[in-house]
Amino acid sequence: MGDLFSNLGLGFGVVFNLVQWSPAFLGGMSIPIPVNILLCLIGALVGTLVGVLPGIGTIATVAMLLPITFGLPPVGALIMLAGIYYGAQYGGSTTSILVNIPGEAGSVVTALDGFQMAKQGRAGPALAIAAIGSFFAGCVATVLIAVLGAPLTRVALAFGPAEYFSLMVLGLIFAVVLAKGSVLKAIAMIVLGLLLSMVGSDIETGASRMAFNIPELADGLGFATVAMGLFGFAEIIRNLDTGGESDRELVQQKVSGLMPTAKDLKDSTPAVLRGTVLGSILGILPGGGAVIASFAAYTLEKKISRTPSRFGRGAIEGVAAPESANNAAAQTSFIPLLTLGIPPNAVMALMVGAMTIHGIVPGPQVMQKQPELVWGMIASMWVGNLMLLVINLPLVGIWVRLLRVPYRLMFPSIVIFCSIGIYSVNNAPVDVMLAGAFGIVGYWLIKHDFEPAPLLLGMVLGPLMEENLRRALLISRGDWSVFITRPLSAVLMLIAATLLVLAVLPSLRKKRDEVFVESEN
Amino acid sequence: MSNKPVQEEGKSILPTWIKGPQDFIGGLALVALALFALWASRDLQGMHGFSFGAGTAPRMFSVLLLGLGAAIAAVGVLSEGAHLAKYHWRGPLFVTLAILSFALTIRPMGMIFAAMTSFLIAACGSAETRWTETVIVGACLTAFCSLLFPYALGLPLQLLPTFLIR
Known part of the structure; x- marks a missing residue:
């Protein structure tokens, strides 16, 4: 317990860190500036700003805004990125409530009742409840990360290459x-994806692989x-295909009366609690995350409700x-990343x-060697939620x-913004072309x-x-059975295999699809 | 969802025994990609003794992708599935052209020129574009980016064409 508080203390120390700013025009006077809090605030704001734009999901938002954090020190950059992430998510739910166009998959279900x-x-109470629920879930998840962080890191340090490989297989199967x-x-x-990597x-x-002598691919x-x-x-x-605005049905009334009534609060409290628990669990699971959490939480509420017809x-x-579920999951999904590096x-x-761009290799070592980075980020999550x-x-x-910004003006802006962003990473025009090519590939995939x-x-x-596969096999002298003879690795592989079998069984597949189909009924 | 494939009767060029053309073509493309990767990694060293060579992992993943692609194509043949989605040419074409133009002009012409031109090219991608507002918004965005990236974010971007600076 003592550990927990000292760790969180360290984290908040990082977040509230003041940097003395003494510009020349003040003549030697210096102003303390809470840089990290400001970064968190800017991140959350910009994230919401982009996340609100219809048709731009969380992943796209984070990807687009990635370049603006490159110039910052690592701690600040990660704090800002985390802020962008929550902001984008919150922006997504705002869109689904107000326009019925979920900005991202995670808020598809929010659109069902929110838009109604x-x-x-x-709209006011819906937005307010979404914010309050998210904040509550965020608080719980932050504590959960702090509690689970250290023990999981110890487990991770005991992992050998074989275990790591199995864990990654499990994660991917999940x-x-x-x-x-x-x-x-x-x-x-x-x-x-593996092949592209x-x-x-x-x-x-150091041999060049499939790079075709293109220096930028080296x-x-x-x-x-x-x-x-x-x-x-x-x-x-993809959005251009659908014509952009034709199906935009914006709620025209003025959003007035933000506060939910006492009845609203009473109705939603248990839902927030259940959503938080479900979301936290689904978020920790490798492969889990905000999308499945929000779908599952909605299905659960409908199942246990006495009046499902509402x-x-x-x-x-x-x-x-x-x-609540999607915010809880968004945060607890940091746990596998920070502790296991996966x-x-x-x-x-x-x-x-x-x-990686900041030279940090995520994993258990980061928790030990750069505690201020990890705990600063964890503390910033709570601050970020409060700011939202x-x-x-x-x-x-x-x-x-x-x-109300029309799509015809929005999309060229996004094209330019992304192009400049990609170019600025390495100052390489080839990167921009590659991204364009992947755009076409992505369109084809969709x-x-x-x-x-x-x-x-x-x-x-x-x-x-x-790397881990190579090492594991080198240690075992080429014996592939190492993945099932080492107990921990065997357990992980077994879970992965069971999951895969279950997933293709017709009965379970139907159940799984039901959760997702919910939104289309 | 709007990206649901549109059923087009009598227009499919594929034989009728292929029940799910979308999966069939998708799977075949993955097979082709896997074969290409195998060809591209043909010169890389394979296993020596029990340690991996540079080419082992790429070949492993290629073979895996080959199998999966074939399986998806097989599913496409055997089970009823979605038809090929309708492609549009206008959006993809102009967005790609805009990106290309940006990549080609950013070095010699600087960011102001590159951003503005590619904004206008991208705008051709939609039939709803109105030119007056597009030009105004494009100019504002270019100005905003010229302040944001080089100044606020401190990234080394060249704003003006090279021939003007020299």
């Missing part, structure tokens, strides 16, 4: 099972480049539960990308106005119903998997 509430003139759509296609996307030079021999495909192409450009092209017609529980979903994969609550409710008016998110996950995990 908005149509009944209760990602497949918990995702939407065909299991086979999701696995294929992961493998494609092989481009560049071999870590051990270090491998840039992670930010691929993410920006697959999620930024591909989304734009759902889809503006039930406040239908907003409270998924919003990103459980695509957004966390982007975080790994950001860390404080800044977003008063700013709802501005977000609504942003929703057209063939392939999910790009598992691809990104595979791409980040590729080098790690290869």
